[in-house]
Amino acid sequence: MPRSVKALFILLLVATHSLSAFAEEKTAYKFEHMKGNVYRFTAGHYRSVFMVTKAGIFVTDPISNEAATYLRAQLAQRFDVPIRYIAYSHNHVDHTLGGQILAQDGADVLAHEYAAEDLKWARVPTAMPNITFRDKLDIALGDSRVELRYHGPNNGRGSVSMRFMPANVLYVVDWIVIGRMPYRDLPGYDIHGMIRSTREVLASEPFDLFIGGHAQAGTYKDVERYLAYLEALYAAVRDGMLAGKNLETLQSEIRLPEYKDLPMYAEWLPLNVAGVYKTLVEMSYFNLRPDIDAEL
DSSP: OHHHHHHOOOOOHHHHHHHHHHHHHHHHHEEEETTTTTEEEEETTTEEEEEETTTTEEOOOOBBBHHHHHHHHHHHHHHSSOEEEOOSSSSSSSHHTTTTEEEEEOEEEEEEEHHHHHHHHHSSOOOSSSSEEESSEEEETEEEEEEEEESSSBSSSOOOOEEEEEEEEEEESSSSOOOOOOOOOOTBHHHHHHHHHHHHHHHSOOOSSEEEEESBBBOHHHHHHHHHHHHHHHOOOOOOOHHHHHHHHHHHHOOGGGTTTSTTTHHHHHHHHHHHHHHHTTTTOOOGGGOOOOOO
């Protein structure tokens, strides 16, 4: 076999293996008992949680049609109680698709009013919420309850926190991520809102366990560290822009080495910088400020 053909064959073999591994990771499902009557469901890089009581099951984000189909079958097999509630964390379709599969036996679908509005206006092919709220909603189920809270804009539309009691487990999707850098250039994120909402969560009654829609579960201190990173990132980009530095310079200079242990640090820090820079230009109009002596 000619060397060039052999090399191409090896590359194709590696690529095929990589795509196969990616597909397997994307569709890998896992159930984990987290605390009390709260469980985590993993579908590839995505996480949702559910709470099981004698009166029924409270389920969060269905994630996708495929994931919801698998989850529904497993819940029926493992627990002899129906799904009573489905709650969407926010409006994004990579978390809300599949709702119609979980809701087909009559479960109520919950969401913040802004998330419900967006799902309706965008004609998203999922179950539409029939129970909405503006600031807070408490759902009692058997001897447990779920406390849903809106903290203002942060990611997408109508993104909320959910606290499962009495296990005291807090579930937040996308705008708090621990054990990993925030996603790339913060698409769909409001950096001001992320900071403000996280401060509000930390100022409320302490939680025992945090579960995110991605990455790792952790503690109150882990969320404190996440907030410290957001604040340091914002301050570094803001102060650099006030000094007249452009995006390319900021990306080359900002390091925040105390967070270099976080997965995707090297790959995503420059993108995180770009995300904050974009927000300060588009939302705070830094490019129009007369006190900045540079073209941003």
